[in-house]
Structure formats: structure tokens, C-alpha cells
Amino acid sequence: MAWIVPDELEDVVHAAARVVLGEAPLATAALTRAIIDRSRRYTSERGLPAADPTGDLAARAMFFTIADAMKIAIPLGELAHRGALPATRPLRIVDLGAGCGAMSLGAIATLGEIAMLDKGTTVTALPTVTAPRTSDDIRLDILAIDHDGAALAIARSAIRELAARRGIVTTVATRNEDVHHAKLPAADLVVIGTLFNELAAGARIELTLRALAAIDNDGAVILIEPALRDTARALHELRDTILRSGRGHVFAPCTRTLPPNPALADPRDWCHEDRALQLPRRTAELARLTHLRDGGMKFAYLVLRRQPLALVDAAPAWRVVSAPMPAKGKREVIGCSAAGRIPLRLLRRHRTPQNRGFEAADRGDVLVCDAAPDEDRVEITSDTRVERITPAKP
Numbered sequence: 519m520a521w522i523v524p525d526e527l528e529d530v531v532h533a534a535a536r537v538v539l540g541e542a543p544l545a546t547a548a549l550t551r552a553i554i555d556r557s558r559r560y561t562s563e564r565g566l567p568a569a570d571p572t573g574d575l576a577a578r579a580m581f582f583t584i585a586d587a588m589k590i591a592i593p594l595g596e597l598a599h600r601g602a603l604p605a606t607r608p609l610r611i612v613d614l615g616a617g618c619g620a621m622s623l624g625a626i627a628t629l630g631e632i633a634m635l636d637k638g639t640t641v642t643a644l645p646t647v648t649a650p651r652t653s654d655d656i657r658l659d660i661l662a663i664d665h666d667g668a669a670l671a672i673a674r675s676a677i678r679e680l681a682a683r684r685g686i687v688t689t690v691a692t693r694n695e696d697v698h699h700a701k702l703p704a705a706d707l708v709v710i711g712t713l714f715n716e717l718a719a720g721a722r723i724e725l726t727l728r729a730l731a732a733i734d735n736d737g738a739v740i741l742i743e744p745a746l747r748d749t750a751r752a753l754h755e756l757r758d759t760i761l762r763s764g765r766g767h768v769f770a771p772c773t774r775t776l777p778p779n780p781a782l783a784d785p786r787d788w789c790h791e792d793r794a795l796q797l798p799r800r801t802a803e804l805a806r807l808t809h810l811r812d813g814g815m816k817f818a819y820l821v822l823r824r825q826p827l828a829l830v831d832a833a834p835a836w837r838v839v840s841a842p843m844p845a846k847g848k849r850e851v852i853g854c855s856a857a858g859r860i861p862l863r864l865l866r867r868h869r870t871p872q873n874r875g876f877e878a879a880d881r882g883d884v885l886v887c888d889a890a891p892d893e894d895r896v897e898i899t900s901d902t903r904v905e906r907i908t909p910a911k912p
Contacts, residue, residue, distance in 0.1 A: 519794070519911065519912045520793075520794035520795055520796045520813075520912060521588045521591060521793055521794065521795050521796070521815060521912045522588075522795075522796045522912065523584060523585070523587060523588050523795070523796065523797055523798055523801070524627055524798070525798045525799070526680060526683050526684075527584060527587055527623055527624075527627055527680060527798070528584050528798035528799075528800060528801055530623075530675075530676040530679040530680045530683070531579055531580070531583055531584055531618065531619075531623070531672070531676045532544075532580065532800070533675070533676075533679065534579070534618075534671075534672045534673075534674075534675035534676040534679070535576065535579040535580055535618075535672050537671075537675065538575075538668055538671050538672050538675075539572060539575065539576055539579070539668075543572050543573050543575075543576035544576055544580060546807070548573060548576070549573075549576055549577065549580055549581070549804065550804065550807045550808050551573070552570065552573035552574055552576055552577035553577040553580075553581045553582075553804060553808045553810065554808050554810075555568070555569070555570075555573075555574070555577070556568070556574055556577040556578060556581075556582065557808070557810055560744060561744075561746065564715070575618075575666070575668055575669060575672075578617060578618055578669065579618040579669070579672050580801075580804070581801060581804050581805075581808075581810075582620070583617065583618040583619065583620040583623070583672075584620075584797070584798065584801045585795075585797060585801060585805070585811055585815075586620045586624075586711065586712065586817075587620045587621070587623045587624035587627070588624050588627070588628070588795065588815060589620075589621075589624065589711070589742050589791075589815060589817045589819070590621050590624040590625055590628065590709060590711070590740065590742065591624055591627070591628040591910065591912075592791060592793065592819065592882070592910045593738075593740045593742075593770055593819055593821045593910075594625065594628045594629065594632070594740075594910075595628065595632070595909065595910025595911070596769075596770045596771075596821070596829060596909040596910045597738060597769070597770075597821065598632045598910075599909045599910060600769075600827060600829065600830075600909075602736070602738070602769070602823075602827055603629075603632070604706035604707070604734070604736045604737055604738075605736070606706050606734075607655075607656070607657050608657035608658055608659040608687070608688075608689065609629070609656065609657065609658050609659065609706050609707065610659045610661075610703075610704065610705045610706045610707070611625060611658060611659065611660045611661070611705065611706065611707045611708075611709060612661050612663065612702055612703065612705040612707070612708045612709070612729075612732065613660060613661065613662045613663065613673075613709050613711075614663050614697050614700070614702075614708060614709070614710045614713060614725070614729070615663070615664055615697050615710060615711065615712070615713030615716075616662035616663060616664045616669075616670065616673050616692075616711075617664055617666065617669045617673065617711075617712075618669045618672045618673050618676070619662060619672065619673030619674075619676050619677050620711055620712075621709040621710075621711040621740075621742070622660050622662060622673065622677050622690075622709070623673075623676060623677060623680055625658075625660075625707075625709065626658065626677065626680050626681050626684060626686060626688065627680070627684070629656055629658070629686070630656065630684045630685075630686055633655055633656040656686055657686070657687040657688070658681065658686060658687070658688040658689070659688070659689050660677060660688060660689070660690050660691070661691050661692075661693065661703065661705075662674070662677070662690070662691070662692045662693070663692070663693045663695055663697060663700050664692075664694065664695075664697075665694065665695065665696050665697070666694075667694045670692040670694060671692075673692065674690055674692050677690045678690050697713065697725060698721060698725075702728055702729065702731075702732040703732065704732060704733075704734070705732045705733055705737060706733065706734065706736075706737045706738075707733070707737060707738055707739075707740065708729040708732055708733060708737075708738075708739045708740070709739075709740045709742075710725070710729065710739070710740070710741050710742070711742045712742065712743060712744060714741060714743055714749075714752065714753065714756070715743055715744060715746075715748075715749040715752070719752070719755070719756075722752070722756055723756065723759055723760070726739065726741070726756060726760060726766070726822070727760075727763070727765060727766075730760075730765055730766045730822060730824055733823075733824060734824075735823075735824050735825045736825070737823070737824070738769065738821055738822065738823050739766070739821070739822045739823075740819065740820075740821050741753060741756075741819060741820045741821075741822070742817055742818070742819045743817065743818045743819070744816075744817065744818070745790035745791065745792070745816035745817050745818055747786075747788045749818065750781075750788035750789060750790050750818035751781070751782065751788050753818050753819075753820050754779040754781055754782050754788070754789065755779075755782065756820070757772070757777070757779055757820055757822075758777035758778050758779055758782070760822060761775075761776065761777045762777055765824075766822040766823065766824060767822065767823050767824070767825065767826040767827070768820065768821070768822060769821040769822065769823050769827055769828075769829060770819070770820075770821040770829050770909070771789065771791070771819060771820070771821075771829070771837055771839075771882070772829070772837060772854065773828070773829055773830065773835040773836065773837045773854070773855050773856070773884060774837075774854060774855055774856045775826065775828065775856075776856070780854055780858050780859035781839075781854070781859060783859075787859070788818070789818065789839050789854070790816060790817065790818040791815070791816065791817050791818070791819065791881065791882060792814045792815070792816050792841065792881055793814065793815045793881075793882065794813060794814065794815070795811070795813060795814060795815035796813075797811070829884065829909060830884050830886065830907055830909070832886040832905065832907075833856075833886070834855055834856065834857065834886070834887070834888075835855060835884050835885070835886050835907075836853030836854065836855045836862060836884065836885045836886075836887070836896070837853065837854045837855065837882075837883075837884055838851045838852070838853055838879050838880065838881055838882060838883045838884070838885060839852050839853065839854045839859065839881065840852035840881060841880070841881055842879065842880060847865060847866045847867075848863055848864065848865045848866060849863070849864050849866075849876070849877060850862065850863045850864075851879055851881075851885075853885060853896065857891050858891070860891055860894060860895055860896065861894070861895045861896070862876070862885065862887075862895065862896040862898060863895050863896070863897055863898060864876050864877070864898040865898075868898060868899050868900045868902075869900075870900045870901075872901075872902070872903045872904070873887075873898050873899075873900070873902050873903065873904040874904070875904045875905055875906030876898050876904045876906070878906055879906050882908070882909075882910070883906055883907065883908050884906075884907040884908075884909060885904055885905070885906055885907075886904070886905040886907065887902055887903065887904045887905070888902060888903050889902045
């Protein structure tokens with residue numbers, strides 16, 4: 519199944535962008551050029567300023583905000599799976615480096631669905647909603663902080679409108695400030711999306727520690743970064759620094775809760791997500807025209823808490839950190855756990871009902887199995903019991 523970006527999320531961002539930017543930067547030809555240019559500066563030309571700031575903002579709003587919004591659904595879903603979403607109402611969210619509001623918009627879409635599921639409503643996916651609904655038991659207080667006032671204007675309008683369409687009582691405030699110096703109020707969730715790749719290592723650590731200081735013991739800090747080797751490995755290094763400091767604990771994506779991150783042992787390795795994604799019609803067309811986004815939602819993330827809480831209770835628990843690697847006569851995935859980062863393998867002749875969960879395992883799943891690793895792999899035999907857990911799913 520794919521994660522679905524609701525059509526209404528696209529609608530509210532487009533409407534807000536038109537008010538702030540006008541029509542000219544949103545014309546298809548100009549917009550596709552700006553999207554391609556912004557993509558290069560996310561990857562091969564990182565750090566270069568935009569030649570056309572207005573076009574760049576149009577690209578960020580009309581494409582990247584929408585395409586990135588549901589990344590936050592994975593960590594929020596995993597927190598909900600463990601009953602670890604703070605119960606405070608209103609739920610206080612600080613969105614640092616908010617830009618046009620991608621993380622806050624994704625949070626509204628996701629938390630509304632979680633509230634409905636908690637009430638027993640059947641939801642098969644994040645739907646494309648045409649009529650207002652109510653989420654009586656969830657209220658939000660969102661503070662978006664960014665140095666770009668025009669982006670914040672888009673975010674403020676889009677967040678308010680999406681919350682209204684979802685029937686979620688939401689207050690929205692924005693602060694036009696440099697995140698290096700922004701004072702953080704008490705919060706339940708601090709979300710930081712695609713910001714740390716722009717900061718020096720020392721600034722990343724300092725900001726993370728300030729975010730951890732802002733939350734209560736039941737809160738969480740959610741960091742989301744591009745799925746590039748350098749940016750993901752920087753997130754792994756940040757993870758280890760925070761754990762060694764004793765001022766934060768890792769909740770996700772790791773089932774290994776101590777340093778070091780095994781992905782750092784080999785400079786070619788890094789850990790990232792790749793989840794199936796369905797974009798709304800207009801954003802999907804922009805993806806086709808620019809040859810960006812191949813139907814996958816790729817990112818690296820880290821969820822930190824002040825109090826320890828495991829992603830799953832069972833042990834030994836292996837997080838699947840690769841796509842399945844089927845080959846003739848066998849199936850293999852890379853798993854990461856307290857024992858390290860090594861392959862788990864099932865030979866076809868060893869398939870049994872009790873290890874069937876392994877055959878369905880995909881990136882992001884957790885496998886609980888009673889097989890001990892040898893020198894270079896975990897061998898799933900016919901006697902191995904395997905439980906597959908999907909901490910967050912569409």
C-alpha cells in the first residue's frame with residue numbers, strides 16, 4: 519500500500535501560494551524550471567543561492583511542500599503505535615525551519631486519521647476528502663518558525679485552511695526568525711524538516727539539545743532529512759552524539775538504542791526510508807514533467823525523547839533497513855539491531871508457517887526472531903519463529 523497525499527492538502531497550498539506569489543511564477547514552464555533548479559540545490563549544488571528567489575519559493579510551495587508533507591506520517595504513526603503521542607490538548611507543535619509548512623500540514627493530515635482510528639473508525643488509507651469531518655478529541659497549537667516571511671505566509675494560510683477542512687481546532691502562529699537564535703517555547707512535539715543539512719554540525723547539536731529541553735518527558739523531537747548519503751550519515755552522527763550526552767534517547771527508527779550507529783562503520787552505508795507514495799494529480803504531473811520522484815517517499819529521520827521508550831517491546835528486534843533482496847532459492851534483507859547491521863537470510867527450503875512473516879518483510883518493518891547471528895548473518899531456519907511488526911502503515 520502507498521501513503522497518500524490528500525488532494526485537499528495540495529488545494530490549500532496552491533491557494534495560499536497564489537495569494538502570496540501571484541500567477542506568473544506558477545505557470546507550468548516557469549515552475550518546472552524552478553523545481554529542477556531547486557532539486558539541484560538540494561543535491562549536487564547544495565549551498566548555492568537561488569538565482570530567482572520568487573521562482574524558488576514557488577517550487578518549494580507547489581511541489582516540494584506537497585511531495586514531502588507525508589514524511590512525518592511515519593514517525594507520528596510509530597509514536598501512535600506505541601501509545602507515545604502526548605495526550606496534551608491542545609497538542610503543542612513547534613515547527614522549526616517550517617518553510618511553507620510541509621511538516622505541519624502532514625501532521626494535521628496524519629493526526630486527524632490517528633484520532634479517527636482511536637475512536638474505532640475504519641480508515642484504509644489517508645483519503646482524498648471532499649467534505650469536512652470532525653476530530654473532536656484532537657486540538658492543535660502550531661508555532662511555525664522560519665527566516666522566510668513569504669514562506670511563512672503561505673504556511674499560515676495553508677495550515678489554517680487544511681485544519682478547517684479536517685474539522686480540527688487549530689491555532690497557528692508564525693515567527694519570522696533565524697532558527698539559530700529562536701527561543702523555543704514548551705512543546706509536545708518539535709518537528710524539524712529538511713533543515714539540518716543547511717547547518718554546521720555544532721549548530722545541529724545545539725539546536726537538537728534546545729529542542730529536547732523544550733519538550734516534556736512524554737514529548738518527542740522529530741528530525742527529517744533528505745535520503746542522501748551525506749545528510750543521512752550526519753543524522754546518524756547526531757544520533758550518537760545525543761545518546762552519548764545522556765540528554766536524549768532514540769525512539770525511532772532504531773531498535774538499537776545505544777551508540778554507535780552501525781551504518782557509520784562503513785563509509786558507503788547509510789540508513790534511509792523509501793516508502794510508496796501517491797501524489798495528488800497536479801503534483802504528480804509536475805513530477806512527470808521534471809522527472810523527479812519515482813513514486814517513492816525517500817528520507818532519513820530520527821525521533822528522540824527525553825525518557826527511554828523502545829520502538830517495540832520484543833527482543834531481539836531487527837529493523838529492516840533495505841529493500842528485500844530475493845534471489846534464486848533464497849530471500850535476504852539487511853537488518854539492524856543491538857547485535858549490529860547484518861543480513862538476515864531465509865532459504866526457500868526452510869520456509870514454514872512460523873517464519874512466514876519474514877517473506878512479507880519490507881523496509882521499515884521490524885522482525886522479532888529467535889535466531890542468533892553468526893559471524894556474518896542471521897540464518898532463518900525451518901525452526902525459527904519470526905514475527906513481523908509494521909510500526910507505521912498507510
